[in-house]
Structures are given as structure tokens and as C-alpha cells.
Amino acid sequence: MSQTTLDQAAQATPPRAARRIKGLSDRAIAWIFVGPTIFLLLAINIFPLIWTINLSFTNFKANRANRAVEYIGFRNYERILTDSDIWLSMQATAHFLFWTIFFQVLIGFTLAWLINKKFKGNDLWTTIIVLPMMLSPAVVGNFWTFLYQPQIGLFNYVVAFFTGADPSSFEMLGSVNLAPWSIVIVDTWMWTPFVMLICLAGLRSIPDYIYEAAEIDRASKLRQFFTITIPMVLPFLMLAVLFRGIENFKMFDLVVQLTGGGPGSVTELASINLKREAFEKWRTGYSSAFAIILFVTVFGLASIYVKALNKVKER
Amino acid sequence: MSAHSITEPSSRQKWVAGTLVILYALITITPLIWILMTGFKTPPDSISYPPKVVFTPSLEGYVNLFTTRTRVSPEALAALPPPANFAEEIVRNRNMVIAGPSKFGERFMNSVIIGFGSTFLSIFLGTLAAYAFSRFKIPLADDLLFFILSTRMMPPIAVAIPIFLMYRNLGLSDTHLGMILLYTAVNISLAVWLLKGFIDEIPREYEEAALIDGYTRFQAFYKVVLPQAATGIASTAIFCLIFAWNEYAFAVLLTSGTAQTAPPFIPTIIGVGGLDWPAVAAGATIFLLPVMIFTILLRKHLLRGITFGAVRK
Amino acid sequence: MSGFFSGLVRLRRGSWEMVATVLIGLGVVMLMQPFVLWAFTYSFITTLVGTVMFIIVSHFPE
Numbered sequence: 012m013s014q015t016t017l018d019q020a021a022q023a024t025p026p027r028a029a030r031r032i033k034g035l036s037d038r039a040i041a042w043i044f045v046g047p048t049i050f051l052l053l054a055i056n057i058f059p060l061i062w063t064i065n066l067s068f069t070n071f072k073a074n075r076a077n078r079a080v081e082y083i084g085f086r087n088y089e090r091i092l093t094d095s096d097i098w099l100s101m102q103a104t105a106h107f108l109f110w111t112i113f114f115q116v117l118i119g120f121t122l123a124w125l126i127n128k129k130f131k132g133n134d135l136w137t138t139i140i141v142l143p144m145m146l147s148p149a150v151v152g153n154f155w156t157f158l159y160q161p162q163i164g165l166f167n168y169v170v171a172f173f174t175g176a177d178p179s180s181f182e183m184l185g186s187v188n189l190a191p192w193s194i195v196i197v198d199t200w201m202w203t204p205f206v207m208l209i210c211l212a213g214l215r216s217i218p219d220y221i222y223e224a225a226e227i228d229r230a231s232k233l234r235q236f237f238t239i240t241i242p243m244v245l246p247f248l249m250l251a252v253l254f255r256g257i258e259n260f261k262m263f264d265l266v267v268q269l270t271g272g273g274p275g276s277v278t279e280l281a282s283i284n285l286k287r288e289a290f291e292k293w294r295t296g297y298s299s300a301f302a303i304i305l306f307v308t309v310f311g312l313a314s315i316y317v318k319a320l321n322k323v324k325e326r
Numbered sequence: 327m328s329a330h331s332i333t334e335p336s337s338r339q340k341w342v343a344g345t346l347v348i349l350y351a352l353i354t355i356t357p358l359i360w361i362l363m364t365g366f367k368t369p370p371d372s373i374s375y376p377p378k379v380v381f382t383p384s385l386e387g388y389v390n391l392f393t394t395r396t397r398v399s400p401e402a403l404a405a406l407p408p409p410a411n412f413a414e415e416i417v418r419n420r421n422m423v424i425a426g427p428s429k430f431g432e433r434f435m436n437s438v439i440i441g442f443g444s445t446f447l448s449i450f451l452g453t454l455a456a457y458a459f460s461r462f463k464i465p466l467a468d469d470l471l472f473f474i475l476s477t478r479m480m481p482p483i484a485v486a487i488p489i490f491l492m493y494r495n496l497g498l499s500d501t502h503l504g505m506i507l508l509y510t511a512v513n514i515s516l517a518v519w520l521l522k523g524f525i526d527e528i529p530r531e532y533e534e535a536a537l538i539d540g541y542t543r544f545q546a547f548y549k550v551v552l553p554q555a556a557t558g559i560a561s562t563a564i565f566c567l568i569f570a571w572n573e574y575a576f577a578v579l580l581t582s583g584t585a586q587t588a589p590p591f592i593p594t595i596i597g598v599g600g601l602d603w604p605a606v607a608a609g610a611t612i613f614l615l616p617v618m619i620f621t622i623l624l625r626k627h628l629l630r631g632i633t634f635g636a637v638r639k
Numbered sequence: 640m641s642g643f644f645s646g647l648v649r650l651r652r653g654s655w656e657m658v659a660t661v662l663i664g665l666g667v668v669m670l671m672q673p674f675v676l677w678a679f680t681y682s683f684i685t686t687l688v689g690t691v692m693f694i695i696v697s698h699f700p701e
Contacts, residue, residue: 037462040543044458048451048474048514055511056477059488066488073491092680101679105671122350128335130344138625139351142358145621149574150610153593154361157603163373165360178375200354208628261481264574268593282483282575289487290579302484304683308670311663311690313479314697317472318656 060306067300074293087300097301099276100284106191107198107266107280108259112252114199119206120248124240126207127214137211141204148201152268155197159183159269184270190278194266198259206251213247214240246323253316257309281305361614364607372603387604389413391430391595391612395422430609433591437613439502440587441570444509449563451510452517453555457547459518460525461533471519478515482575493580500581508576513566520565524558525551561627564620571617588613655696662689 035043067087071080091097122140126133143151158166162179171178183193217239225235263282266272272279272287279287285305289298335343364372366383395417406423409415417424455474459467489508490499498504528551536546552559578590592609596602621628646654666686669678 035543037543041458041462041464044454045464045470048455048518049470051451051507051511051514052474052477055489055508056480056485059485059492060480062488062492063484073487088683092683093676095676098676098679101671102673105673108671118350122347125343125347128340128343130340130347132344133347134625136344136347136351138622139355140347141625141628142618142621143354145568145617146358146614147572147574147589147617149572149578149589150592150613151357154607154610155357157364157601157606158357158360160373163375163377165356165377168375168377200357203354257479261483263481263483264589267574267578282481285481285483286579289483290490295487295491299487302481302487304670305481306484307683307690308667308686309479309481310476311686311693312667313476314472314690314693315660315663316479317475318660 063299063302063306066296067303069296069299071296071299072293073295083296087297088304090297091301091304096276097284100279100281103191103276103278104260104262104280107194107262107278108256110192110195111198111202111259112255114195115203115206115255116248116252118199119203119251120210120244122203122207123210123214126211137207140207143201144204146201148265149268151201152197152265155269156184159193161185185274187274187277190270190274194269194278197269198262198265201265202255202258206248206255209247209251210244213244216247217243246319250316250319250323253312253319257312257316260312261305261309358614358618361607361610364603365611367604367607369602369604372607384416384604385412386416387602387608389416390602390605391608392428393417393424394426394428395420396425397422428595429591430588430595433586433588434612436502436585437571437587437589440505440509440585441567443502443506444513444570445563445566447506447510448513448517448566449559452514452521452562453552453559455514455518456521456525457551459522461530471522474515474518476515478512482512483579486576486579489576490580500583500585502585505577505581505585505587508580509570509573512573512576513569516569517562517566520562521555521558524555524562528554557627561624564624564627568617568620650699652696652699652701655699656693659689659693659696662686662692665689 068082068084069080070083070087072078126137155166158164159182161167161182164178164183166183167178167181170176170181181189183189221239221243222235225239230238261282262280263286266278266280267283267286270278272283276284282305285298285301288294288301292298363379363381365387366385367378367381368384368386371378371381371384372387393413398421400421403418403421403423406418409418414424458464459471464470493499493504496504498507532550532554533541533546536550537543541549572589573587574589577587581587581590588609592606592613595606595609643654643657645651647658663686666682666684666689669682669685672678
């Protein structure tokens with residue numbers, strides 16, 4: 012491998028001139044290479060962010076661009092942080108976050124643990140399980156509304172088949188009690204494989220000799236599970252939980268297609284509420300402040316995530 | 327008993343584990359199979375009770391997906407020349423004629439153009455940046471890397487407000503270029519992080535040898551490092567492509583016509599008198615199938631991409 | 640535990656990052672809890688302080 016690379020390098024070397032022309036200095040190349048990326052991110056991420064911060068102190072409305080813009084200080088923040096509607100949408104987000112993470116960790120870890128038994132054909136089945144998370148949440152979410160149809164939907168039919176209830180007697184998406192759970196079900200279906208894959212990586216990072224040593228010490232299987240398996244997988248699990256937490260905190264596409272925030276506003280998660288404020292009510296200043304609140308929260312969680320990521324990478 | 331290893335699970339354990347995993351896999355794949363099946367049903371079959379598992383396949387969903395149709399009176403229908411192809415025949419059975427192509431093809435092509443365009447751009451810029459971060463001393467490199475990663479974590483709706491205003495002023499809203507730049511900005515963080523991991527693993531000695539041979543840094547980069555990183559670049563590209571392919575929030579807020587991609591379009595497919603589920607399912611099938619195939623082909627490289635490079639193998 | 644406090648006094652990264660992490664976590668919980676409105680009201684400032692602190696202390700020596 013290295014031999015062939017060196018050979019290629021030798022052959023491709025221009026005779027003579029090369030030694031003289033060393034080209035640009037490393038420092039210049041570093042900036043030429045990093046520059047465009049930084050520029051693009053500044054233009055499309057940081058500049059808009061600063062603009063959002065600026066807008067969040069105004070009463071600007073994007074559909075009335077000609078109206079004089081007034082700076083109103085922290086008024087938008089005050090109103091959002093005392094608004095019970097927004098508080099309710101945060102609680103809806105919390106319900107969604109808590110239960111999706113709960114089920115995904117439970118099912119994801121169990122699956123990873125089972126797959127790690129290395130039964131024949133586990134590769135193929137792992138790939139099949141992974142399929143849902145690679146697909147477009149909007150398109151899949153839209154199709155799930157079909158599966159959730161009261162009379163004709165497959166989901167209702169299957170549930171009715173096993174419980175004996177009438178398949179048209181419950182509306183997963185239309186009922187105030189069931190809708191928050193119907194989005195949890197689809198998100199769990201979609202993202203359990205993510206937690207599973209990370210747990211699997213964690214399980215596979217545990218060297219065999221640790222178990223062998225425990226076996227020699229006559230530690231029971233149960234004991235091994237709690238003193239070796241769980242602690243060794245925990246950093247990976249933390250990573251999965253944080254990542255899913257951040258992703259679901261800003262959840263938009265899947266739930267918009269499934270329920271659109273309804274019925275009423277029981278599944279109106281933070282991002283959906285924000286979209287309504289910004290692009291339907293056109294309260295641009297107000298929704299900018301809301302966006303900053305969401306952004307700071309995500310940014311805080313992301314810092315913790317990167318710290319956890321570096322910890323796992325060091326292993 | 328344990329001729330091989332004491333940590334190897336017994337065959338009975340394997341059998342139980344295998345059964346449970348296969349059971350889960352079958353349940354989890356049912357909705358996807360249902361999409362595939364619904365695409366080949368007729369509209370009445372698709373909404374029958376109980377749901378039909380056995381049915382006569384029909385291409386009506388696909389025909390409806392690609393065409394727009396108008397209803398005509400039976401007399402006018404009888405006066406028409408015999409149907410020229412199978413599509414017309416299917417449509418005429420419903421007392422309708424094909425009025426023209428639907429927008430699906432166009433929207434699908436938008437997805438292709440924007441997906442490949444942004445993937446190319448983010449891989450191009452990302453490889454350069456990743457190489458620089460991997461090999462050179464850049465002041466505040468850790469902060470810059472964190473900044474790059476954090477931009478990916480931003481809630482799309484939160485940055486959408488000023489981007490919407492900015493694009494409106496620059497005339498970039500609902501254009502391919504605007505969407506390509508936007509998706510590149512989102513994807514580049516993943517690209518830099520993943521590619522930096524791949525390039526870190528290429529021994530520096532290769533380039534140093536080339537530099538001693540009189541290569542410039544630039545030559546060393548594209549003649550020595552790039553070929554070594556090819557696999558990593560390819561799998562990163564697939565991840566960028568899948569992200570751009572699946573993206574919905576920006577697409578629905580910033581595009582409505584010429585540059586609209588398929589994800590915001592597919593849910594809006596409606597037939598005559600209620601949602602045309604076979605057509606929706608047909609659109610979903612065409613749209614999702616390439617990703618499924620990529621996933622199956624790429625399963626070995628999957629892990630690293632979805633964990634921001636936390637897991638390497 | 641005493642290592643944690645001496646880390647705080649000597650401006651070490653680990654201990655201070657822990658404080659910032661706890662603040663961010665607390666802010667997130669306050670933001671989404673369904674019990675008291677004032678906790679929701681002060682959640683943002685808590686998260687903000689935690690996040691800014693995290694950025695600053697990540698430059699402290701290990």
C-alpha cells in the first residue's frame with residue numbers, strides 16, 4: 012500500500028522544477044482551504060442568526076415591510092416567556108421528547124443487545140431495521156396518516172385485530188388523547204434504529220477479555236451485565252440520548268405531516284408553533300425572539316453533546 | 327462445552343435473539359411494504375375494509391402520479407379514438423382522459439438537481455476544509471470545528487426567518503441556486519467532521535515523502551491524500567445526498583414552484599374526490615426506493631456517518 | 640468531591656464545565672416543565688448563562 016503510493020508519488024513528480032517551486036506557504040493554503048467553508052457558514056448561518064437577534068428586539072412584520080420598525084427592547088422575550096400558549100407547546104414538546112427517548116432507548120438497547128449475540132444473518136436484519144431512519148420524514152409521515160385512518164388504515168386494523176375493538180372507534184390523529192401518542196409511535200418507529208446502532212457500536216467496543224476475566228472470577232451473567240455491559244455502553248447511550256433530544260426538540264417535518272399540530276394544539280411542538288407565528292401570523296419580531304430562545308437551548312445542548320462526543324472518541 | 331470461547335453465546339441464546347430481532351424487523355418494515363403495495367392498488371382497493379393484502383396489481387397509481395386528468399361525459403368518451411396506450415386505457419375506465427403531465431417529474435428532477443448540486447459543493451468545500459483542519463495548525467481550530475458542527479444543530483425554522491427575508495431581497499427564493507447554497511451550508515458541517523476523521527487516519531508520512539520529492543502542498547493533497555480518502559469521501563457524499571434528498575422544512579418554507587423538491591410536493595398529490603392514496607404511495611415509492619438501495623449497499627459505512635464520526639470501524 | 644471544588648477555585652476546565660452543564664440542563668428542564676410558570680419564565684436566562692459559561696470555561700486549562 013505505502014509502497015505503491017510512494018511509487019505513484021515518485022512517478023508523478025515533475026522533474027527539476029519541483030524542488031524550486033514550493034508553491035504557497037502552508038499558512039496561506041490553510042486559509043484558502045478553510046476560507047470558503049467559513050464564508051459560506053457566515054453568510055448562510057451566522058449572518059441570518061445575527062439578523063434574527065436584531066429582529067427579536069423589534070416589532071417588525073415581514074408582510075408589512077413598509078411599516079416603520081420600532082425597537083422595543085426585551086418586550087418580545089417578556090411576552091414569550093410569560094405566554095401560556097408557548098408554555099403549553101413546550102410541554103407538548105416535553106411529552107414528545109420524554110416518551111420518544113424512553114421507548115427508543117428501551118427498544119434500541121434491547122435490539123442492539125440481541126443483535127450482539129451474533130446470530131446467523133444479523134447483518135441483513137440490522138440493515139432492514141435501519142431502513143426507516145434513512146427515509147424522508149415528511150413523505151413517510153404523510154403516508155402514516157393513511158395507516159392511521161380510522162376505518163381503512165392498516166394500523167387501526169391491526170390494533171383492532173389484537174384488542175377486539177372496532178377499528179373505526181378510535182382516531183389516532185383526530186383524538187386529543189391519542190394524537191400525542193401517535194406521533195410518539197411514528198418517531199419511535201423511525202428513530203429506534205439510530206439508538207440501536209450507537210448501542211451496538213458501544214457493545215462492540217467492549218473487549219472480550221473483560222468478560223473472560225469476569226467469567227474466571229465466577230461473576231454471574233446478571234452481574235456481568237450490570238457491572239460491565241451497562242457502564243461500558245453508557246457513554247454511547249448518553250450520546251444517542253443527547254442527539255435524539257436535540258433532534259426531537261426541534262422536530263418539525265414528521266409531526267407537521269402527521270398532525271399539523273392538531274387536534275387543537277395538543278401536538279403543536281415548539282417548531283410548529285414557531286412556524287405558525289413566523290409564517291402564518293407574520294409576527295416576525297416576536298417569532299425571532301422565540302427562535303433565539305430555541306436556538307440558545309439547542310446550542311447549549313449541542314455543547315454538552317460535543318463534550319460527550321469527544322469523550323467517546325478518546326476511548 | 328466451550329471449545330471456542332466462554333463469551334460466545336450458546337446456540338439456544340442465538341436462536342432466541344435471532345427470532346426476536348427478525349420479528350421486530352418484520353414489524354418495522356410493514357409500513358414500507360404497505361407503501362409499495364398501495365402504489366399498485368386501484369383507489370377502491372386501497373381504501374377497502376378489511377385492508378387488502380391480496381389484490382390484482384394495477385398501474386393506476388403510477389399513471390395518476392404522472393398525469394393530470396379531466397372527467398368527460400360517457401358520450402364524449404365513446405366518440406374518442408381507441409386508447410393509444412395502457413395509461414389511457416386505465417384512465418378511460420374511470421371516465422376520464424389524460425389532460426397532460428403532472429408536476430411530479432419536474433419536482434423529482436428538482437430534488438435530483440438540488441441534491442447532487444449541494445452534495446458536490448459540500449464535498450468539494452468540505453474536503454478542502456477537512457484537510458486544512460487535519461494537517462495545519464489553525465488558530466482556534468477547536469472553536470471553529472465546534473462552530474461548524476453547531477451550525478448543523480440549529481433548528482431550521484429558527485434560521486428560516488432571516489433566510490426567507492434575505493433570499494427575498496436577493497431574488498434567491500424559489501431558485502435552484504438558493505436551495506443548493508442553503509443545503510450546502512447545512513451539509514458542510516457533517517462533511518467537514520466526517521472527512522476530518524477520514525483524513526486524520528491517513529498517515530502523514532505519505533505526504534511528507536511526496537513533499538520531500540518536490541511536490542507542492544497542493545499536489546501532495548490531490549495526488550496523495552485524495553486517492554487515499556476516496557472511500558471516505560464517497561460515503562460522506564451519500565450522507566449529504568440523503569440529507570438534501572429528505573429535507574423538508576427549508577423546502578416547504580422557501581420554495582413553492584420552480585425549485586420545489588419532492589418532499590413538500592408528494593403530500594399535496596390529490597385525486598378527484600379525496601386523497602388519491604395509490605398515487606401518493608407511487609410517488610413515495612419512487613422517491614424512497616433510491617435511498618433504501620443506497621442504505622443496503624452502504625450498510626458497512628453507515629455507522630460513522632450517522633454518529634458524526636463518533637464511532638469508527 | 641474536594642477535587643471538584645479545588646478545580647473551581649483554581650479555574651480548571653472540568654469542574655466549571657460541570658457547573659455549566661448543570662445550568663444548561665436545569666434551564667432545559669425549567670423550559671419544558673408543566674408545573675410553575677415562573678420557572679418557565681426564568682428558564683431562558685438560565686440556559687443562556689449556562690451556555691455562555693460553557694463557551695468561556697472551555698478555554699480554561701485542563
